[in-house]
Amino acid sequence: MAYNTTHASQLVNMQLQRDVALVTIEDPPLNLLSRVTKEKLRETFIALKERSDIRAVVLRGAGTRAFSAGADIREFPQRIADGNAEQIAQEGHQLVSAIANCGKPTIALVEGVAYGAGLEVTLATDLRFATERASFALPEVTRGVFPGNGGTQLLPRIIGPARALELMLTGKPIDAVEAHRIGLVNRLIASGDPLAEALSFAEHLASLPTTAISRIRRLINAAVEQPLAEGLKLEAALFGEVFRTDAVKEGIKAFQEKRPPNFRGTESRSLS
Structure with a gap:
């Protein structure tokens, strides 16, 4: 499977396969969404909107341990001390808006965990594919806060308010099978090459008007x-x-x- 690398940074990488863009969060093993990573990801999707040669997008995390384990909590004490916690949410909203409004059909491929902000990023994509070893959680309430990167607004639209409340109020993870059952995951990949399957589906979308x-x-x-x-x-x-x-x-x-x-x-x- 050949790729043409068109954009790369230390934290976000974009490759092309014909007219499908493969965007990878490159900070393994946990692919934490630091402030810098979120901004680079936002810039990537803004650039994608202007690319008429790209007709579909697959978003994934590097490695198989995590799509993204969420925000980089190490940044929080300083952000709280600075008194700009509201800006954390605003930056998250700008990211999910860039993904949702990139003008292309988007697929999030989840291998491993998608927790907190990592899960919220997947909610901004059109479709979510997951391997059987994937798991999903919004654990923010166990840290005294709540999902602030669009999760409170996006998740109820996808799985309904009751199930969204349960995930947010308990903070407990669910496995890929349960995520698929409640409609959070569109496609559960039980065998084979997950990336190949996601790219194949994206190529089908790219072939449509x-x-x-x-x-x-x-x-x-x-x-x-x-x-x-x-x-x-x-x-x-x-x-x-x-x-x-x-x-x-x-x-x-x-x-x-x-x-x-x-x-x-x-x-x-x-x-x-």
């Missing part, structure tokens, strides 16, 4: 944030937009000619 993909992502968000009548109105408007694209012409032509469609090149860039 970017305009339709971006509108689906937007409408799903609207479905959990807006009244039904407003969501249906937006659906009709965006359906009209998509139906005027070259991708629709290609899709219909391919169906009539009984061949797979080729959507790459029918649109100039991914739209958020």
Whole structure:
């Protein structure tokens, strides 16, 4: 499996496989999300938004022990002494916003633990794949605080308020099987090469029309944030937009000619 390294730093690495970006948090074994790491990750996803040649993203942590074990607690005493704890949350919000709004379909591949801020980062992606040895937790309450990197708002939208409350109020980890059962994990990878499976799925997403993909992502968000009548109105408007694209012409032509469609090149860039 060949990659083209397009961006690298000490803490975050990005490689390309055709039009799929593989973004790796490079601070093993725990891949802690220090202030610097969060900023480099945010900058990476902001840059991805401007890349019309990238059509899907896989996010992972280096190694197999952790996607990310969470924030770097060693930074907290100084941040508390500085009286800027609110800024910690704001920086986390900027990161999850950059991921959620990068304009590409995103997959988080979790091997090992995804705890605290590490789990919150995965909540900003569209899909979460996990190996059977993965585990998930929001242990902040056991440290006297609560999830502040978007977790209180993102998790209930994914698994519902009751299950989200249980995870946050107890701080206890759940294994990958349970995470899959409650809908936190989309796909449980029991065997084979997890990275290959995630990249293969991302390549499938990259082969689809970017305009339709971006509108689906937007409408799903609207479905959990807006009244039904407003969501249906937006659906009709965006359906009209998509139906005027070259991708629709290609899709219909391919169906009539009984061949797979080729959507790459029918649109100039991914739209958020």
